[in-house]
Amino acid sequence: MSDAFTLNAEKRDLEGKGASRRLRRLAEKVPAVIYGGKSKPQSIQIAHKELVRHLENEAFYSHIISLVVDGKAEDVILKDLQRHPAKPVVLHADFQRVVRGQKMHVRVPLHFINEATAKGVKQGGGIVSHLMTDLEINVLPKDLPEFIEVDVAELGLGESLHISDIKLPKGVESIALSHGADHDLPIVSIIKPRGMVSDDTAAEDDEAADAE
Known part of the structure; x- marks a missing residue:
């Protein structure tokens, strides 16, 4: 894990949909909330x-983010993000406090x-x-990886790699696998392109042609 990102914010006193819309439109700021740990949830912008x-x-x-609210910093992770369905606008963000020594659930990108x-x-x-682009994991803050590498070098045509096939970094646990083997989902496969004829089909076509 490299050094944390630093993000500046301010306390937000007014809440509600109307206040949030005015905040985004007039001040060009995003309403957000920090929660978790032993502190109460805090509304920010x-x-x-x-x-x-x-x-x-x-x-x-x-990544662990150093969120500075009115000069006071605390470590958080980005937990949820709401975007406008048609415009390049962020509508709302949720941040979860990081508690040292306490495991947390977070989604980490997969790099193939x-x-x-x-x-x-x-x-x-x-x-x-690609059947999955990220993986939900359970991990201590000190062991949080920026991404998880998936090597597909040995993957053959028609084959798939599942979550259990990934070599997870030390201290990282898959949330899905913790629920049992039924949750061992495929993450990547190699498929035939459209229009590609299988060897069996080609052989059958050749036999039919010879018979004519």
């Missing part, structure tokens, strides 16, 4: 421009490597299909 700048960095979504040279791509002519 963040400059939209600054928040969007941080959101352009993938690591921000799975060796896709171009995977067996099913290079030898079978298949294409890589």
Whole structure:
């Protein structure tokens, strides 16, 4: 884990949908809330421009953030984000306090490597299909990874990798797998491109042609 991001914010006194709309429209700020730990939830507001700048960095979504509210800093993670369905506007953000020594649930991006040279791509002519782009994990703050690497080099055509096939970093636990084997979902597979004919189908076509 590299050094934390720093995000500046201010306390927010007025609440409600009307106040939030005015805040976004007139002050160009995003209403947000901090919760968790032993402190009460706190309503805050963040400059939209600054928040969007941080959101352009993938690591921000799975990174410990130093959130400075009126000069006082505390460690948080971005827990939820609400965006406008049609405009590039952030409507609301939720931040969860980080408690040292206490495990937390967080979603971490999956980084897929060796896709171009995977067996099913290079030898079978298949294409890589991402079924998951991130993974929900349970982890101590000190062990929080920015991403989890998934190597598809040995994946063949028609094959899939499941959550249990990932080598998780030390101290990282999959939330899905903690619920049992039935939750061991596929995360990536190599599939045949549309129009690609299987060997069996090709052989049957050849036999039919010979019979004519």
